[in-house]
Amino acid sequence: MAIIGGGLSGLSTAAKLHRLDKSIQLVLYESGHRVGGVIHSEQVDDFLIDHGADMFSTQPSAAFDFCCELGLEDQLIEPKLKGRGARIVRTGQLLPIPEGFVLMRATQLWPMLTTPLLTLKGKLRFLFERWIAPAKDEQDEAVSTFVQRRMGQEVLDRIVAPLSAGIYTADVTKLSMQTTMKGIASMEKKYGSLARATTVRRRKGEDSVERSSTGARYGQFRAFRGGMVELINGIAQSLPDEVIQLNSPVDSIRPDGNQWTVSESGNDHEFDHVVLAVPPKAALHLLHHVAPRASAELAKIESASTAIVVLGVSTQDIQRPVETFGFVVPLSEKRRILAGSFASHKFSGRSPEDHVLIRVFIGGAMQADLLDKSDEELIEIAREELGELIGLTGEPVVTRVVRWNDAMPQYHVGHGDRVRIIDEDIALLPNLSFISNALHGVGIAPVIKQAEQVALETIASLQESGDSSDNEGIG
Numbered sequence: 114m115a116i117i118g119g120g121l122s123g124l125s126t127a128a129k130l131h132r133l134d135k136s137i138q139l140v141l142y143e144s145g146h147r148v149g150g151v152i153h154s155e156q157v158d159d160f161l162i163d164h165g166a167d168m169f170s171t172q173p174s175a176a177f178d179f180c181c182e183l184g185l186e187d188q189l190i191e192p193k194l195k196g197r198g199a200r201i202v203r204t205g206q207l208l209p210i211p212e213g214f215v216l217m218r219a220t221q222l223w224p225m226l227t228t229p230l231l232t233l234k235g236k237l238r239f240l241f242e243r244w245i246a247p248a249k250d251e252q253d254e255a256v257s258t259f260v261q262r263r264m265g266q267e268v269l270d271r272i273v274a275p276l277s278a279g280i281y282t283a284d285v286t287k288l289s290m291q292t293t294m295k296g297i298a299s300m301e302k303k304y305g306s307l308a309r310a311t312t313v314r315r316r317k318g319e320d321s322v323e324r325s326s327t328g329a330r331y332g333q334f335r336a337f338r339g340g341m342v343e344l345i346n347g348i349a350q351s352l353p354d355e356v357i358q359l360n361s362p363v364d365s366i367r368p369d370g371n372q373w374t375v376s377e378s379g380n381d382h383e384f385d386h387v388v389l390a391v392p393p394k395a396a397l398h399l400l401h402h403v404a405p406r407a408s409a410e411l412a413k414i415e416s417a418s419t420a421i422v423v424l425g426v427s428t429q430d431i432q433r434p435v436e437t438f439g440f441v442v443p444l445s446e447k448r449r450i451l452a453g454s455f456a457s458h459k460f461s462g463r464s465p466e467d468h469v470l471i472r473v474f475i476g477g478a479m480q481a482d483l484l485d486k487s488d489e490e491l492i493e494i495a496r497e498e499l500g501e502l503i504g505l506t507g508e509p510v511v512t513r514v515v516r517w518n519d520a521m522p523q524y525h526v527g528h529g530d531r532v533r534i535i536d537e538d539i540a541l542l543p544n545l546s547f548i549s550n551a552l553h554g555v556g557i558a559p560v561i562k563q564a565e566q567v568a569l570e571t572i573a574s575l576q577e578s579g580d581s582s583d584n585e586g587i588g
């Protein structure tokens with residue numbers, strides 16, 4: 114069986130398949146010189162730098178369970194207790210997100226009424242949410258439309274949009290409610306308003322974790338002591354040595370009866386099953402002739418780019434230190450950065466005690482033109498912005514610029530329909546599976562959940578074809 118793509122999607126599918134059935138002969142083709150895709154970590158002197166993801170959610174539990182299956186649980190660490198929570202920039206200051214505000218729902222009222230993030234008018238409009246009628250139809254809508262409609266423009270601009278942009282690097286006027294905030298959209302349908310949903314959930318004791326968004330909620334995340342690359346190394350080590358083939362770009366896949374011909378670096382190889390685990394742009398190219406509808410829909414899924422400027426700085430060079438894990442920046446602040454993450458506040462072992470490791474996010478869907486700038490210019494931008502926001506002075510002892518081009522798939526309005534067409538078109542082809550963070554969830558946990566499902570379905574289909582060929586033999 115061939116797996117094409119050695120990022121988290123491909124690797125975890127391969128590992129799940131191997132765990133389920135050790136007799137399956139697997140070959141994983143990765144075009145690059147290392148596995149892991151957008152997940153990578155680097156040690157620079159005493160700084161441990163995650164190039165992409167720096168932690169994962171234990172909800173859903175798929176990623177955490179997988180770590181346990183692989184025997185990696187000893188390497189997992191929880192976020193530090195001090196400084197839990199994030200801030201939002203407002204008129205140049207880093208203000209706390211109201212306690213209990215999770216994504217787009219306030220699970221506590223008082224912090225919303227006292228937050229300096231909103232004006233009195235904005236707070237009154239937010240309070241009115243309880244009396245706004247739910248949408249009549251089941252149509253998908255943009256996150257911005259939903260929030261404007263229910264909670265008003267201020268809550269959108271000053272809280273929800275920067276928080277969503279921090280997760281999806283997205284344009285909230287295009288981001289799909291149904292595929293990125295399905296739980297919230299259903300609450301509106303079920304309870305009539307988010308305020309009523311919160312009242313009911315509180316009575317049932319269901320919001321206990323959410324209500325402490327600066328405390329307990331962070332307990333749901335895990336990182337690796339040695340950086341997220343340990344997840345990749347752990348998965349790769351669970352596979353037999355000969356499985357992973359680096360520097361092996363796949364140029365095309367062709368069905369041949371029930372078999373597949375995979376052309377890798379100009380050489381053809383035959384397989385009984387192929388799992389495609391490459392990013393959307395690469396997938397649409399490989400599927401162009403074999404699954405044209407899926408390919409056409411994949412072409413409609415945009416991907417955003419970002420650059421992460423990493424700075425290792427002395428604590429003495431921060432004139433206005435803020436005890437927080439990070440901050441997000443609303444567009445209305447007219448700054449040139451999307452967000453900042455204090456990696457060494459979040460997890461131990463990221464920097465020497467007297468230094469701070471900061472990751473500054475630039476670009477995304479809304480400020481893509483900034484990514485045309487050189488690395489030196491991006492470092493300068495990050496230093497200037499941090500100078501204004503936290504009083505950063507002096508020379509950083511470590512700098513890195515990590516560019517992720519087209520790495521963040523955008524779940525725009527209508528995404529659910531697109532994914533359905535893609536899944537249906539792929540299902541028409543025997544012995545082909547497709548897994549991607551562009552389909553059913555962008556985070557590490559949903560990707561591993563998908564990998565498990567793909568592995569189970571693949572094993573079932575292999576057994577089925579084995580059974581039917583046995584029958585043919587008997588017949």
Ligand SMILES: Cc1cc2nc3c(=O)[nH]c(=O)nc-3n(C[C@H](O)[C@H](O)[C@H](O)COP(=O)(O)OP(=O)(O)OC[C@H]3O[C@@H](n4cnc5c(N)ncnc54)[C@H](O)[C@@H]3O)c2cc1C
Pocket residue numbers: 117118119120121122123142143144145148149150151152164165166167168169170361362363364390391392395419517520521548549550555556557558560
């Ligand atoms: C900057 C950033 C920060 C993130 N932070 C977090 C976080 O904190 N927490 C979290 O849960 N998630 C986070 N994510 C999301 C998560 O890391 C990704 O969704 C996930 O790692 C994607 O894995 P993938 O295998 O689908 O894609 P990729 O990592 O893109 O892997 C695809 C692989 O396919 C290979 N490939 C492409 N074409 C071919 C070909 N023709 N032949 C062979 N190989 C090919 C590529 O070289 C690559 O290795 C983040 C993502 C980014 C970009």
